[in-house]
Amino acid sequence: MINNVGMQDRVLRLTIGLFFMIIGLSVGITSLWGAVILVLGLIAVVTGAISFCPLYKVLGLSSCKSE
16 A cells, blocks of 8 residues: 655644544534534544545545655
């Protein structure tokens, strides 16, 4: 798997993802909005942690610096 998420994008995804997960847990996962926010946060954290975004792959995008 080739990385397509650069360092700045990665930090932003991890930060926003953790924030969304906290908000989702505080709203409560039993509510629809809480669950949706929690899942979006989880997706952001995972894509930031592994430096790969499937949507970027489909769209042909990359935030990694070219060598």
